Each structure stands twice: as C-alpha cells, then as structure tokens.
Amino acid sequence: xxxxxxxxxxxxxxxxxxxxxEDRTDQPVILRRFAELAGGRQARIVVIPTASQLQDTxxxxxxxxxxxxxxxxxxxxxxxxxxxxxxxxxxSLNQATGIFITGGNQLRLSTILGGTAVAQTIRQRNAQGxxxxxxxxGAAIMPEHMIAGGESGxxxxxxxxxxxxxxxxxxxxxxxxxxxxxxxxxxxMAALSYNPFLLGLGVDEDTAAFIGPDGRIEVLGSGAITVVxxxxxxxxxxxxxxxxxPISLFGIRVHILAQGTGFDLNQRTPFVxxxxx
Amino acid sequence: xxxxxxxxxxxxxxxxxxxxxEDRTDQPVILRRFAELAGGRQARIVVIPTASQLQDTxxxxxxxxxxxxxxxxxxxxxxxxxxxxxxxxxxSLNQATGIFITGGNQLRLSTILGGTAVAQTIRQRNAQGxxxxxxxxGAAIMPEHMIAGGESGxxxxxxxxxxxxxxxxxxxxxxxxxxxxxxxxxxxMAALSYNPFLLGLGVDEDTAAFIGPDGRIEVLGSGAITVVxxxxxxxxxxxxxxxxxPISLFGIRVHILAQGTGFDLNQRTPFVxxxxx
Numbered sequence: 001x002x003x004x005x006x007x008x009x010x011x012x013x014x015x016x017x018x019x020x021x022e023d024r025t026d027q028p029v030i031l032r033r034f035a036e037l038a039g040g041r042q043a044r045i046v047v048i049p050t051a052s053q054l055q056d057t058x059x060x061x062x063x064x065x066x067x068x069x070x071x072x073x074x075x076x077x078x079x080x081x082x083x084x085x086x087x088x089x090x091x092s093l094n095q096a097t098g099i100f101i102t103g104g105n106q107l108r109l110s111t112i113l114g115g116t117a118v119a120q121t122i123r124q125r126n127a128q129g130x131x132x133x134x135x136x137x138g139a140a141i142m143p144e145h146m147i148a149g150g151e152s153g154x155x156x157x158x159x160x161x162x163x164x165x166x167x168x169x170x171x172x173x174x175x176x177x178x179x180x181x182x183x184x185x186x187x188x189m190a191a192l193s194y195n196p197f198l199l200g201l202g203v204d205e206d207t208a209a210f211i212g213p214d215g216r217i218e219v220l221g222s223g224a225i226t227v228v229x230x231x232x233x234x235x236x237x238x239x240x241x242x243x244x245x246p247i248s249l250f251g252i253r254v255h256i257l258a259q260g261t262g263f264d265l266n267q268r269t270p271f272v273x274x275x276x277x
Numbered sequence: 278x279x280x281x282x283x284x285x286x287x288x289x290x291x292x293x294x295x296x297x298x299e300d301r302t303d304q305p306v307i308l309r310r311f312a313e314l315a316g317g318r319q320a321r322i323v324v325i326p327t328a329s330q331l332q333d334t335x336x337x338x339x340x341x342x343x344x345x346x347x348x349x350x351x352x353x354x355x356x357x358x359x360x361x362x363x364x365x366x367x368x369s370l371n372q373a374t375g376i377f378i379t380g381g382n383q384l385r386l387s388t389i390l391g392g393t394a395v396a397q398t399i400r401q402r403n404a405q406g407x408x409x410x411x412x413x414x415g416a417a418i419m420p421e422h423m424i425a426g427g428e429s430g431x432x433x434x435x436x437x438x439x440x441x442x443x444x445x446x447x448x449x450x451x452x453x454x455x456x457x458x459x460x461x462x463x464x465x466m467a468a469l470s471y472n473p474f475l476l477g478l479g480v481d482e483d484t485a486a487f488i489g490p491d492g493r494i495e496v497l498g499s500g501a502i503t504v505v506x507x508x509x510x511x512x513x514x515x516x517x518x519x520x521x522x523p524i525s526l527f528g529i530r531v532h533i534l535a536q537g538t539g540f541d542l543n544q545r546t547p548f549v550x551x552x553x554x
Contacts, residue, residue, distance in 0.1 A: 155456070155457035155481055155503065179432070183430070224523035224525070245535065246499075248533055250534075250538075251532065253530060254530075254531050255526065256526040258524065270511075270528075272525075
C-alpha cells in the first residue's frame, strides 16, 4: 500500500519508528517527545495494541501518556478483522492528534489491520498532519514493504528475510527493529538486495527515528540508527545464489546515527544537528 | 610491528586469515587449498598451536595435512616466551613452505610470541615467499593492529573493542573472525573509527581470505567476508562520546564478498572472478 496523497498546504504528520524496549518509566524521552509533538496537554492519543497478545499492553501506554498530562489517551481494541471497520474506532482516529502502535507480532498487525477502514484512516490521518509512532512490530509495519521475519546474523543470505506488504505510511524506507540487540544487519541487507530502490533503517532498542514531513530524520534515544543505502550497489549475486548461500553485495553505504545526528531522506545524506555539533 | 621488507625479485607469500571452524574432515577446501599453495606433495608445513590450551590441537592439524599427502607437517610447541627463541624452532621455520597458526586466545599468541625470534622469523619467511594461514585467533593476530577482544552487536560503541599490537604480517587490514556467527560488525567499525586509514576484514566461519602478494583477496569457503572501508567517512563522533555510548559514523562503505568474488586491497575495489561471473 502507498502513502495517502499529500493535501495542499497541509504538512503530513511525523512517522516515528521506535526500535522496541523504549524507556516508559525512568527517562521516557521518546514517548514524551511524541506526546509533545501530538500537542502536549492538547494531545489526543489513540493506542493500537493489536500486535500484542497481552491484555494490558494498550492500557500500559495509556497510563504513560496520561501521566504526561495529555488531554486524552485511549486504547483501541482491534483483535479481529471486523473490528477494523468499527465506525466508533474511525471516529476516535478522526479526533486523534497522535496514533501509537505497540509491539508484538507484526504479522498480527498486517493480517488483522491490512485492508481495513482503520488502516486506510491511519494513512489519511497521517496525510492530514497526525503523527504516528510505532515500536518494535509497530515500527516494522509502517512502510509499504515490511520485514515480516528472518534470521539473525551480519552476513546476508538468500533466504534470510521474509518481506510482506505493510501499512504504507512511507515508501522511502524499510524498517528493522531491535537492530543491534538481535543482530539484524544481514537480513536488512538481504531485504534491500531484492530491489535496491529502498533505504534501510535499522533502529536499536530505546531509539527512535522522528521522520518529519520534510523527509529529515532526527535520532532520539540511547542507541543508534543504522542507515543502509544500497543506491550505489554495483553488484549483487542475489539472483544467482542457492537458498541459504551468502549473497555478495558490492558498494553498500552505511551510516551509524546516534542522538545528535540525523539523515535527509530526500538528499540521502546524514547530518549533525547544529545544536550538538 | 610492520611487515618484513620486500626482497627484490621475490614474491611475498600469501596471508590467509580464516574465520574459524573451517571444515577439517568432510570438505576441507580451505586447508587443502593452503596445502596446495604451500607445495602440495612438496609442502613442509609448521603448525603453531600456541593460542590453544588443548593438548592435541596442533596434532589434529598435522593429521589433516598429512592425510592430504604433504611432505612434512609438524606441530611446534611454544608455550612460554623462552620457546620462542629455540634455535630448533627457527630451523624448522626456515625449512617450512607453509606456516599455520591455530585458534584459541589471540592474547596467548601476542603475549607469548610477541617480540620473539619466532615472530620475527615468521615475518621474514613471509617476505621470502612462505605462505602463512591462521584461523580464528590465528587470523586476528596476523595484522599490525589486532582486535584483542570486545563486545558483540551491530552498532559500534565507544568502549566496544580492545586493540593490541599483532604479528605484523600486513598493515593494510584489521581482521575480525567468527564474524557473522558472533555479530562483530559493530566492534570492527569501532576499531576502524579510531583511525580510518585501515580496512576491516570480517571473516565468517569456514571462510578464508587468500591475500596474494599483489594485494588481491580471493574468498573461499561457505560464508562471506565483510569488507569495511572507512576511507570516505565524513564524520565520526568517536573523540567526543562517553564510554559505552554509540558512535555516529557517516559514510562507511561495506562490501559483502562470498566465494566467487574478491577484493583488490591496493585499489580498494571488489571484483567478481572471471571464471564464476
């Protein structure tokens, strides 16, 4: 699915993939920044806990956002495909200033939400300026092409990664999460080797990419974001190797971005924030 | 330590770092290629088991090379620094056509061998055309600067890697091993971020880089070699971050090289072997 079209004179909302395991209690800098972006004391945040099979995941995030003093935070129960067409849910989304997608299993998100009115409304609201964050599975689901699963390891192999259609909030990047913690560079490279038009974003735990409407990414959190740019790849053996064999890839560009740095998706160049330089 | 100087009209020997866990029984393609390079039925191979604390490591490799039909294979016991000046050992090295350094702990290699006549003779023999292979710790020890230890993880951090002086067979590369299996890209990048004049070679298990006297690397084995080229790095936060913090690094070039490909160290360019293209 592609992003909802731009609306004239309206800035799109931020897209905020988080690598999972973000601090919710001690120094919740990522969640606080998201709540502020969504309006602070005026923020109305909808939490979508569909990826999780734990009963209280949605309510835990609601409590965190309420403690930050937002105007409203609700958890939206979507456990089967029929829930994705519930008109009450669409009303809530149409009043939201921020939407937060929890972690869990991204295949629950794609199989339950995919093609529903809720999914379409999330895309439309983002085009209308509503900010959307997702953590772990909630981050993986965001792009047009999502990493549905795969093996760990630094060296890409032919059958290492499974790709599935995602929510379609962006078609500039593929997102992987728990990146450093679960050793996922190989599978991200494997995902990009299928078709090098995309950029790969590998997001560490407790780390977020705040992707603005201008295509500029700002990094926040205690880990780093690994940007994998295959646009100068001069050779890939992906089409000729056997299943399980390592892939040869020449000329991948990698940037490691910690807090204080960022990346311009349109220019494909990293930058150091003026304030932290 | 720097490599022993070139000798006029004499080709240096190959340097063959192996990522560990190379096949020794079923399809020992790496060890066989090394034995052939060292002269096949005329080969005289010295095995240096110093890194290992197991009694039979040296004899196991001797048996493998003998089964391949080499003229001679011996294990050279060097367990304390005094052994490194034993004239009998120097005689054996001066008759060898190939020297093989086993795995174990690279700090045993550097602390026991470093600065001995054996270490100097190994460098001189390589300049005289003798081929030197090392697996795991035996691969790590080969360069001027060796990775002595460090943590796993894809994202480099400030205190992730410890560097120590190595054997000095090459000063063009830093070598890490068990690369994919132990998730070592972060620490290899951290090692390079100290001083980007080096290239990093991350060698997977059962995979070898045959580095010829012309600086061309040929890849052999079932895994891949990750070449990390920091020569175009435009920004590094290494000098300013706190211990344990992630490092920002812009513009790292990465090549993944499986069998059938290679890399020219002098040109810093990967290539596909003509025969496998």
